[in-house]
Amino acid sequence: MIPFLKKFEKVIVQALIVMMAVVILVATVELGWLITKDILAPPMFLLVIADLLEIFGFFMLVLIGIELLETIKAYLTDHVIHIEIVLEVALIAIARKVIILDIEKYDGLTLIGTAALILAVAVACYAVKRRLQPERT
Numbered sequence: 001m002i003p004f005l006k007k008f009e010k011v012i013v014q015a016l017i018v019m020m021a022v023v024i025l026v027a028t029v030e031l032g033w034l035i036t037k038d039i040l041a042p043p044m045f046l047l048v049i050a051d052l053l054e055i056f057g058f059f060m061l062v063l064i065g066i067e068l069l070e071t072i073k074a075y076l077t078d079h080v081i082h083i084e085i086v087l088e089v090a091l092i093a094i095a096r097k098v099i100i101l102d103i104e105k106y107d108g109l110t111l112i113g114t115a116a117l118i119l120a121v122a123v124a125c126y127a128v129k130r131r132l133q134p135e136r137t
Helices: 002-040 049-078 083-100 108-132
Strands: none
Touching: 002 049, 049 083, 083 108
């Protein structure tokens, strides 16, 4: 039963890798289309802030996909989820949210919560990276 489950798990992880690669490819093509469309729209080669925020948000979304793909690949090769990669994905996702955040739409408590979340993930990233570094003598 255990060998069957290991094979099953490997097939599922490989399928996830293929699907994630397809999603990243499609998202990258769509990002390219979005940039091209925005640059060629009158006035040509000028982007308004809303367009820039949309492009940056989409760019960060592609980066999140790439980091998730890295997490899946690491799981396939090592059979371990690397916490530093997961934290990096979380930090990129939060950065994406902050980039596209419209501050006027949210109250102060929500913004404080977002800042606390950023701080917590950043501290966790620092702690994990520091723990994984070899001791300096």
